[in-house]
Amino acid sequence: MISSAKSSACFAEAKKYIPGGVNSPVRAFRSVGLDPRFIRKGKGSRIYDIDGNEYIDYVCSWGPCILGHAYPPVINAVKEVCENGLTFGAPTERETELARLIIEAVPAIDRVRLVSSGTEAVMSAIRVARGFTKRNKIIKFTGNYHGHSDGLLVKAGSGLLTESIPDSGGVPEGYVAYTLLADYNNEDSVKALFDAEKDDIAALIVEPVAANMGVVPPKPGFLEFLRDITEKNGSLLIFDEVITGFRLSYGGAGEYFGVKPDMVTLGKIVGGGMPLAAYGGRADVMGVIAPEGPVYQAGTLSGNPVAVTAGIETLKALKDNKELYESIDRKAAVLEKAFRDSGRTVNRVGSLLSAFFTDKEVTNYATALSSDTKAFASYFGRMLEEGIYVAPSQFEAMFVSAAHTDEDIERTAKAIQVCAK
Numbered sequence: 001m002i003s004s005a006k007s008s009a010c011f012a013e014a015k016k017y018i019p020g021g022v023n024s025p026v027r028a029f030r031s032v033g034l035d036p037r038f039i040r041k042g043k044g045s046r047i048y049d050i051d052g053n054e055y056i057d058y059v060c061s062w063g064p065c066i067l068g069h070a071y072p073p074v075i076n077a078v079k080e081v082c083e084n085g086l087t088f089g090a091p092t093e094r095e096t097e098l099a100r101l102i103i104e105a106v107p108a109i110d111r112v113r114l115v116s117s118g119t120e121a122v123m124s125a126i127r128v129a130r131g132f133t134k135r136n137k138i139i140k141f142t143g144n145y146h147g148h149s150d151g152l153l154v155k156a157g158s159g160l161l162t163e164s165i166p167d168s169g170g171v172p173e174g175y176v177a178y179t180l181l182a183d184y185n186n187e188d189s190v191k192a193l194f195d196a197e198k199d200d201i202a203a204l205i206v207e208p209v210a211a212n213m214g215v216v217p218p219k220p221g222f223l224e225f226l227r228d229i230t231e232k233n234g235s236l237l238i239f240d241e242v243i244t245g246f247r248l249s250y251g252g253a254g255e256y257f258g259v260k261p262d263m264v265t266l267g268k269i270v271g272g273g274m275p276l277a278a279y280g281g282r283a284d285v286m287g288v289i290a291p292e293g294p295v296y297q298a299g300t301l302s303g304n305p306v307a308v309t310a311g312i313e314t315l316k317a318l319k320d321n322k323e324l325y326e327s328i329d330r331k332a333a334v335l336e337k338a339f340r341d342s343g344r345t346v347n348r349v350g351s352l353l354s355a356f357f358t359d360k361e362v363t364n365y366a367t368a369l370s371s372d373t374k375a376f377a378s379y380f381g382r383m384l385e386e387g388i389y390v391a392p393s394q395f396e397a398m399f400v401s402a403a404h405t406d407e408d409i410e411r412t413a414k415a416i417q418v419c420a421k
């Protein structure tokens with residue numbers, strides 16, 4: 001048994017001051033029945049907790065750390081830019097540089113706004129879609145998670161699934177009246193909503209690869225179907241690429257699948273581990289945003305120079321080393337095979353994967369929910385004992401980074417074959 005005495009003591013102390021002892025629910029390890037590990041440091045593929053334990057990390061801060069922890073070019077650039085001050089609330093040249101990098105990388109983005117979190121990016125994109133179309137309703141999919149803005153906390157994934165609170169408290173009925181629910185990979189469920197509401201659907205938002213009910217790939221043709229039905233009905237298609245952006249390829253899921261949405265939300269990797277996210281899309285759609293147009297969105301730290309610097313250095317590293325995508329995909333395939341050889345259901349797209357403790361093929365919310373979360377909790381605990389840190393939830397993804405070595409992958413595959421049976 002590896003010691004977690006210091007983490008447990010810190011967790012008890014934290015709970016005196018912070019609800020649940022954490023600043024984001026899924027970190028609390030509640031669904032796996034353990035005390036969370038308090039992390040002291042990360043370097044490359046490793047994280048180290050305050051009890052001195054070392055782990056191979058596949059959470060990667062829920063996706064941002066595609067280059068591994070403390071990637072030197074990012075750290076050095078951030079250190080340097082901090083010397084000039086942290087924030088001005090005024091435009092800086094670096095914001096334009098990052099905006100240009102994003103627009104060059106993501107086919108669907110003609111113009112982009114920088115914000116501070118994925119939640120803020122999605123909330124803003126939804127408002128822009130409503131402002132542009134002058135329609136009210138939004139379609140989302142059960143099990144998709146788009147951050148914690150009120151209107152989207154309806155049958156959402158990620159921590160809401162993990163904690164079995166699919167509809168958050170504190171959200172008045174009226175706030176979700178315009179949120180319509182469809183079933184992922186189920187074209188008929190989408191058609192039915194358009195048949196019933198077509199003249200008032202502003203947008204359909206989708207995780208092009210669902211990763212908040214565990215990883216659930218779009219079935220062949222599903223994204224093309226969504227592109228077609230939204231276009232036919234004058235609604236906007238929004239790809240929530242907070243996870244898939246710069247992850248599936250340098251151009252994200254849009255490039256990976258060859259489907260061009262009207263808007264894209266980005267987070268995680270785009271900020272290189274700092275609080276930075278973005279939303280963008282067609283020039284005409286983005287033209288409604290204040291001060292050019294009537295749709296308001298603002299932020300004290302939007303485009304913060306330090307966060308923007310981390311984002312620029314991260315995207316430059318990815319842009320100059322695109323072969324890393326093939327490498328991390330190949331490494332993830334080794335883990336996928338280890339899970340399959342252990343009898344697990346596995347979904348993988350690129351370097352994103354999830355193993356499920358169910359005999360069903362996991363293609364949507366209902367089949368994801370058929371997973372045995374107690375069996376997952378036992379697997380999680382055994383992996384932690386092996387020094388492998390995966391997400392403390394059946395309904396999250398495993399992320400492979402460029403820092404994971406072949407030895408890391410081999411050791412992890414061996415641990416999977418012991419722990420995931």
Ligand code: KE4
Pocket residue numbers: 024025026027062117118119120122145146147148158159207211212240241242243267268277396
């Ligand atoms: P943030 O507000 O957490 O930066 O991003 C919200 C968000 C939006 N869209 C997608 C597809 C997302 O996955 C997320 C956030 N992802 C979760 C993990 N699956 C963040 C982890 C957490 O909540 O602590």
